[in-house]
Amino acid sequence: MQFIDLISQKNRIRTTLLQRIEAIVDHGQYIMGPEVAELESRLAAYTGSRYCVSCSSGTDALLMPLMAKGIGPGDAVITTPFTFIATAEVISLAGATPVFADIAPGTFNIDPDSIAAAVALARERGLNPKALIPVDLFGLPADYDRLEAVAADHGLWILEDAAQSFGATYRNRRAGSFGLAAATSFFPAKPLGCYGDGGAIFTDDEELDVLLRSVRVHGSGVDKYSNDRIGINGRLDSIQAAVLLEKLVIFDEELSSRQRVAEAYSSRLKGRLVVPEIPEGSVSAWAQYSLLASGEEERAAIMDRLRLEGIPSVIYYKIPLHLQKAFAFLGYREGDFPVSEEMSRRVFSLPMHPYLPEEEIGKICSVIASCF
Template sequence: MSAASLEPVRFVDLAAQQARIRERVDAAMARVLDHGQYIMGPEVAEFEAKLSAHCGAAHSIACSSGTDALAMVLMAKGVRPGQAIFCPAFTFVATAEVVAWLGAHIWFVDVDADTFNMDPVSLEVAIKAARAAGQEPVGVIPVDLFGIPADYDAVSKIAAREGLWVLGDAAQSYGARYHNRRVGALAMATATSFFPAKPLGAYGDGGAIFTDDADLADVIRSILFHGKGTSQYDNVRIGMTGRIDTLQAAILIEKLAIFDEEIEARNRIAARYSKLLGSHVATPVVPEGLQSVWAQYTVKLPEGADRAAIQAGMKDKGVPTAVYYAKPLHRQDAYSHHGVAGGELPVTDMLSGAVLSLPMHPYLDEATQDRVVDALIGAL
């Protein structure tokens, strides 16, 4: 059968997952429709309890999105103008966006060329520069890019020495492991996203915050409900509408039930990709003792490769690709006035021109994966 006659490959196949759990999801949604508690219904607390049991965090707080999860932690920590927060430039804009909302200074940090995660050496350079600029460093937001946990040991050691807190941006990594600990229990607080295409995704927006700090959890629960005290009509702080809908919580309960099986499948598929592609492109590196959830399977193309031509050639074969991220945050117009560690981020700039993400989901069969591999090799 010719490539033209084949169905296009799905970059993320949500339909295959839905076919597996459709009856359970329908029943879960029906229960919500029957009891009618669409906001803060019983499924929300049930989902939070299951998240804590799954990741090991003492407190799990389901919320409206991954972006709001990050923002509410910063609000709870009292982030304000004059303070400095450090994050990688090679990530989605939400990580930096929430810092800008609160008027603090952003310092962009370079990343490791193999893991794509925050480079601790670059972090130290940025902290020193922020202090030299008269700013008050207060926090670090490492990102677990593409599903691989950041170097939390190194980042946390620097943060402790410098008196900074650590907020893990796990928008792409919920379910991953870091030396036998789950993401969610690796930092002062962790934020994740349940955007539909994430490894654990809702059928709409959603997110969660994880922490072992009971006082911080109480403040965040107040913030997500308009800064409520004894009720939403007793407002003890500035808040927002940060709640997750009951329907999304109900759906996520069913998805969480099969999530560990899906993580195993993602790792099996990633290992096969690496075996088939290892002699053609630079395949992802997962440090020893870590497990990724493979939100993306991202390769580095050979130096001098024409990425646009490769993407076009693969598209002609019915194989979609994506580039995360072609324009890093320190080069975005809205963030160009913020700090850059050492004045330049050479690894970030290199990766922005070299990375290519391939179809990845737990229902990717070997025949379809072979199509992806053959299309990439043929287009190189």
Template sequence: MQFIDLHKQYDRIKEDVQKSMEQVYRHKRFIMGEEVCELESRLQEYTKVKHVITCASGTDALTIPLMAKNLTRKNAVFVPSFTFFASAESITLAGGTPVFVDSEWDTFNMDPVDLEKKILSTQQTTDLEPSGVIAVDLFGLPADHKEICKVADKYNLFVLEDAAQGFGGNIEGKKAASFGNIAATSFFPAKPLGCYGDGGAIFTDDDQLADLIRSIHIHGQGVDKYDNVRIGLNSRLDTMQAVILLAKLKIFDEELERRNEVADLYSQQLEDLLEIPIVPNGYHSSWAQYTVKAENQDQRDTIVKALKSQDIPVMIYYSVPAHKSTAYSKKIKVENDNLRICERLSSTVFSLPMHPYLEKHEITKICDAVKKSIKA
């Protein structure tokens, strides 16, 4: 049993991938080939966003827009602590200062109420200037972008949507990666839409910002290739990864539908045993992960141990929230009760296998193992 089954997926796209790879081998444009431009165009059509710029990783997709904002240490960017480290790391890499925000218990995503509290606290107790928000779509579920943007607009902050896990999700038909002022996604292999290496993309309707990003992601180049007008990065998606993504896009919506079927099967069997993930009305999750909550850390550890003993893969995202990481814990002072939901989540959640190729009997096996471990 696979936590994410890339083998079965490849069997579906193998012929398409091999044929397209042969074309790349023939034209030899391994960097910025025509397939990269085609992918950006397809992503524009999918998200209905005006500009899509591919890059070398999801982390770069977050960092580059922040670099375009010319952040300094005094620029505070608000970010959830219960997320992958890159969401906060990108702020530091771009020169800004992350300020951590608590999560909602039900959705795992940034709490808009706590966001406003953190903005006010930052204004009143620090020398930092509130400048932006990174709203993360965790585990496939889009964040509460309506309320987050309302708070951001009130304090004149930019919003960067981290759709690394949320790509494919939507709110009332509006696609993830189209919220806020700018958005970023990751094509890491484990993501709902993943390549066979690192890759990412940046999305915006802002013409001026798009021009800046196109410059930054290729060494800060100007009109002339060798006229570098700013400091940038070497962050381009290679052509072979674009080929993989183009093939996967053809079956993406079908896979998303199946992911939702898998999630429903899990929920039907687990709802009386554990706290299952919710999808608010009007929201559609891409189910990057199927994440449940145990009653406490001891129960979680018992269940995880039992599943692994039966060769059922299980993961814990994220046992160490960003504010408690070695990189940030000594630099950023956090009052004990300021991120209490985040810390409870870190000690109780675990994720079960999630991919479009899970069979019903496999889901039943997983759920039965969970039931037995709880009863024991």
């Protein structure tokens, strides 16, 4: 059994995808070819954003707005410790300091009520709080109505980490349309993924769009040999754009199938485990289907039983960022973010993809039921 099935999807788009790739081989514009401009236009329209700037990875999609806005030494950026390291890593790469705020237990997303304490801590440490990076974890958008109000109160601009939520909605707005800018990832395992690394940034701000396009190509000015600022090599290649264009054709249908899988899981597992909470007005992209066991012992027993039956499961995330060795210099200790720490001891994820058949869902749920 596959945790994520990319082969069934590939079989659906194979013919038209190979036609697109052959066209790229023929025209020879392998980096930033016409497919990239077409993709940016399609993605901007999909999210309802004025501008889309594609790039080489989801990590670069988070880093580039920080660089474009001049975030650096002495600045603090608030984010969650319950996420993949890239979210906080880019803050350090920009020269700023990550300051963490705990998550809400129901959604795994950053708790708006925890932002004020993080801002206060940053100032106590002599830092200047500049930005907030909420993460739309497992495909569910964060609570942007409350986050935007809190950010405004503290003079923070928002960079939405939509790496896992492309295609999701919050109050009838697409993920990728919140904050000053939003970043997403096209890593192959994401709801919309390419066949390598790729990412994109969305914004309605014209000046930021211009800056991002400069940062993407080594800080270029009027041409790539005129450099106005420090940048990176963050360009997207044409073949990855072609893959994404073909996947976009079937994307909404795949999102519906992900919803079907999630509902099937929840209807069978509710009452045995804590199933995902989707607040009213939100629709998840279901990048992951993540459950909560009662504790580490129960989680280990369930995952062992699944493994014996040939069913993969994964823990996202077993060590919160404030306890990672890479961030030891920040001085956080165990107990500083109790919700994140508790979730890391209880959470685990089941196979989730649009092509998961009913019989496999049934088998997975039966194996879990046998543990109780």
